[in-house]
Amino acid sequence: MVISLTGFMGCGKSSVGRRLSELLCCPFMDLDEVIEKKTGRSIPAIFAEEGEDVFRKIEAKTLSDILYEADRADSPEGNEITVLSLGGGTVVRKECSEMVHSHTICIYLRASVDTLIRHLEGETHGRPMLEGNIRERITGLMSQRASIYESTAHKIIDTDGKTVEEVADNILAIFEP
Numbered sequence: 520m521v522i523s524l525t526g527f528m529g530c531g532k533s534s535v536g537r538r539l540s541e542l543l544c545c546p547f548m549d550l551d552e553v554i555e556k557k558t559g560r561s562i563p564a565i566f567a568e569e570g571e572d573v574f575r576k577i578e579a580k581t582l583s584d585i586l587y588e589a590d591r592a593d594s595p596e597g598n599e600i601t602v603l604s605l606g607g608g609t610v611v612r613k614e615c616s617e618m619v620h621s622h623t624i625c626i627y628l629r630a631s632v633d634t635l636i637r638h639l640e641g642e643t644h645g646r647p648m649l650e651g652n653i654r655e656r657i658t659g660l661m662s663q664r665a666s667i668y669e670s671t672a673h674k675i676i677d678t679d680g681k682t683v684e685e686v687a688d689n690i691l692a693i694f695e696p
């Protein structure tokens with residue numbers, strides 16, 4: 520089983536994912552990191568050299584490979600867990616949101632624009648989608664993406680005012696009987 524984390528850049532997918540995998544004693548994967556390892560290039564370099572479209576294709580193929588491998592490795596009891604942090608734009612592509620919805624238990628880490636700005640201020644250099652006025656970029660992208668995050672996810676966790684530990688605990692609680 521793959522537990523995937525979706526949500527806007529800066530919502531805490533990677534830090535929460537890492538903490539959740541520690542609590543569950545299971546492997547953690549970060550889709551952006553897998554892409555960087557596989558291509559030998561940073562995400563901003565892929566955007567700069569080849570553009571967003573090529574990045575999205577690489578992202579979709581990498582996601583599909585990860586989920587294929589996870590399905591293949593799944594035991595009949597289905598009790599092997601992997602935590603996977605997606606990129607903030609992964610589920611915008613329909614084929615990716617369908618893959619994520621049907622092959623993972625997807626959690627949307629929902630955060631307000633103010634929280635996202637607080638987390639992202641001074642952290643935008645490695646994030647090509649946030650070039651320009653950060654509030655305008657986040658508001659614009661969120662208006663396109665919010666409903667996609669919501670419909671892709673099986674569960675939404677509101678993260679405003681919560682620590683990484685609290686969000687990870689909220690996710691664990693979903694899986695407790």
Ligand code: S3P
Nearest residue numbers: 527528551606607608646647648
């Ligand atoms: C993107 C989010 C980034 C990364 C790329 C594009 C987006 O991931 O995949 O820069 O379109 O929102 P994080 O959400 O992990 O920063």
